[in-house]
Amino acid sequence: MFRPLSVFIGTRYSMVKNKNTFVSFISIASILGIALGVMALIVGLSAMNGFEKALRDQLLSVVPHGELSTVDGSFKHLQRSLSIVENNPGVEAASAFIKLDALLEHNNKMQALQIRAITPETESKVTHIERFIEQGGWQLLQKDKYTIILGKSVAKKLALEVGDSLLLLLPQQGASNRLKSPRKIRFKLVGLFSMGGQLDSKLAFIHIDNAKKILGLNNANAIAFRVNKILDAQKIARQVAYELNEYLYINSWITTQGSFYQDIKMVKTLMYIVLLLVIAVACFNIISTLVMAVNDKRADIAILKTMGASKWMLRFIFIVQGAFNGLFGTLLGVITGVYLALNLTDIIILLESVTGHKFLSGDIYFIDFLPSELIYSQVFTIAILAFSMSVLATLYPAWRASSIVPAKELGYAH
Structure with a gap:
């Protein structure tokens, strides 16, 4: 099957075992970091979505949306x-x-x-x-x-x-x-x-x-x-x-139960920001991996340049290599995150039965189980964001690779 040379070399660099074990370790760490961040974000947002749904379907089904009561x-x-x-x-x-x-x-x-x-x-x-x-x-x-x-x-x-x-x-x-x-x-x-x-x-x-x-x-x-x-x-x-x-007192569920809803929204927003930062940190590992990969492949890059490879082709090689790690980590995180989100309630019930500890008390909260609602549009957004961040992380090492001078690397004089 025909593939552009930059894609072929980039994927080969990604899949072939690296001689430098430290580079391999950083590469695996970046993939796992992205996967864990994506998984945690999907599971966390699904739990918050579950609380919102439970609030709508259960609490707001028994609490009137609005009340008007006479002053006297x-x-x-x-x-x-x-x-x-x-x-x-x-x-x-x-x-x-x-x-x-x-x-x-x-x-x-x-x-x-x-x-x-x-x-x-x-x-x-x-x-x-x-x-x-x-x-x-x-x-x-x-x-x-x-x-x-x-x-x-x-x-x-x-x-x-x-x-x-x-x-x-x-x-x-x-x-x-x-x-x-x-x-x-x-x-x-x-x-x-x-x-x-x-x-x-x-x-x-x-x-x-x-x-x-x-x-x-x-x-x-x-x-x-x-x-x-x-x-x-x-x-x-x-x-x-x-x-x-x-003359009336005006009340609604927002004045009586709204603080709980606002807490859910605030936690959801904070979780989104914090876990995106976790994914960003994992993407920075891609920078480290590619910088070390560029240093390891300086001679290869110089040879490709002497054979007529353009700067953009060299850049795409390392963009593909970093994007491959980001894509693999994102897909791994999405698969595990979706599975956990779909089975979160059952998993927590199992943990409660094993540990004998109740995570949510029905005497305090309006539900006694951990709800979960998976919204696939959110999963798609998280996947796109994580992959985009991993691609952005490849730009600096890719530009650095394209600036290598073949004469210096191959021992020729100017």
């Missing part, structure tokens, strides 16, 4: 307010609810948490909490009976099982803003949910009509809604709030 009392015209919210082009669905803070008591054990009094008929349009309910469902929340759904971690802490009764303690304000003894209301536990993370120990659900009776409200005091562009949730929440003739 309840909505004066709830249905009209709901219609205004739902008619906003950025909103997909809305549901009324009441939120209150309370204490739960059972067998002298207590737990503080936030109660969300939901509208069962419309709640599923806004969140997907119901799919995390392991026992029971919204249909068991009754408007004429005090029923409640708790997180499994709360039920475990209070030693509760489905069907047990418990006390809901609400603070009461007396004269001169002094607190009276709390109001006690007996509820029946009709369901358990398990979302993972701290939400399990912070939330409880009751029927909205129960909350109206308890608080003496005519309507809901908050509206939750789902948006079509989750990153614009805060902006859409403000737009909707300005359309309502109420």
Whole structure:
């Protein structure tokens, strides 16, 4: 098969065992350095992509994208307010609810948490909490009976099982803003949910009509809604709030859970920069390899020059040699990185079973496994960047090779 002479010689220099073992060692180190950098970048970005996907699919499926709650009392015209919210082009669905803070008591054990009094008929349009309910469902929340759904971690802490009764303690304000003894209301536990993370120990659900009776409200005091562009949730929440003739608190998932999302983005950016620098350091090894290779091949270069080889042909010989190392290291890194990224969750589970150590605790994070999502466009970008950096690293040694004077190398006089 026909190949340009520069490509033939360059690949031959790359594949033939070098007499100088130190040069061979540096060459292998550069290939492995590029491979490790590419592999680490693919695996790291896949893990960050996995966290982002889990945030979207799991956390944001149970946390409303936006919330509007009244500063005092309840909505004066709830249905009209709901219609205004739902008619906003950025909103997909809305549901009324009441939120209150309370204490739960059972067998002298207590737990503080936030109660969300939901509208069962419309709640599923806004969140997907119901799919995390392991026992029971919204249909068991009754408007004429005090029923409640708790997180499994709360039920475990209070030693509760489905069907047990418990006390809901609400603070009461007396004269001169002094607190009276709390109001006690007996509820029946009709369901358990398990979302993972701290939400399990912070939330409880009751029927909205129960909350109206308890608080003496005519309507809901908050509206939750789902948006079509989750990153614009805060902006859409403000737009909707300005359309309502109420004094409102404006919240979105960005204000409540956004710090976690920002942490993921920051770590992802830092990881990208740091690991690209690792690849750059590995590419500098290519410079060392080629500089020493040029010194070893000075006589060969001089002979090629006397035979009529041009400067560009000589340059391409060493560009090909360095690019071959970069290509081999990049392909090795891509293959291992893609394999590890596709099997990262299973590998971590295996390591956890072997070591007995849990890397992610479901009590702290919203997931208890290490997620991974491989995006092939990112793999392609990483491969192109790594290969381009390795080619750039060949330019100085290649130019140096083309400047060799044959007469000096072959012992002739000027």
